[in-house]
Amino acid sequence: xxxxxxxxxxxxxxxxxxxxxxxxxxxxxxxxxxxxxxxxxxxxxxxxxxxxxxxxxxxxxxxxxxxxxxxxxxxxxxxxxxxxxxxxxxxxxxxxxxxxxxxxxxxxxxxxxxxxxxxxxxxxxxxxxxxxxxxxx
Numbered sequence: 001x002x003x004x005x006x007x008x009x010x011x012x013x014x015x016x017x018x019x020x021x022x023x024x025x026x027x028x029x030x031x032x033x034x035x036x037x038x039x040x041x042x043x044x045x046x047x048x049x050x051x052x053x054x055x056x057x058x059x060x061x062x063x064x065x066x067x068x069x070x071x072x073x074x075x076x077x078x079x080x081x082x083x084x085x086x087x088x089x090x091x092x093x094x095x096x097x098x099x100x101x102x103x104x105x106x107x108x109x110x111x112x113x114x115x116x117x118x119x120x121x122x123x124x125x126x127x128x129x130x131x132x133x134x135x136x137x
Contacts, residue, residue, distance in 0.1 A: 050129070053111035054137045057127040060113060063095035068119060070095070077119045088115040111135075 018026075068076045079091060089103040100106040107113060110130035116123040127135045 049108045049110070050135070053108050053127060053129075054135065056107055057113055057125050057137060059096060060089075060092060060115075060125050063092035064115075064119070064125075065122065066095040067092050068122070073120065080119050085113065085115050 071079065080088065083091070086103055089106070093099045096106075103113070112128050114126040114128070116125070124137075127137060129135055
């Protein structure tokens with residue numbers, strides 16, 4: 001004769017699994033959560049690229065200041081005059097950690113920086129996004 005506990009375990013053994021309705025409900029809930037999360041993930045990615053661009057622009061500002069301190073204001077200003085953004089990047093590249101070979105590789109895609117034309121007075125680099133809007137940082 002079986003005890004009540006043995007009968008309960010025997011009944012559960014016959015029902016070991018999920019029904020089709022339970023599986024469909026679970027898949028539907030996961031799909032809804034995923035559908036709601038996709039815009040948030042893409043927004044986080046664009047925010048991360050913007051923050052990286054701002055961080056890199058600040059690094060360029062610090063590199064310019066380091067170059068001026070190392071070379072002296074007079075020599076740095078003489079080296080700076082008449083160049084374009086790529087030549088200015090080449091001048092500050094030794095003062096950057098993990099600098100890429102070119103300015104376009106250094107900045108995230110869609111973001112550009114413009115160095116000031118003169119070092120006196122010292123100014124920040126100008127950061128612009130893909131639409132050309134200036135980003136104030």
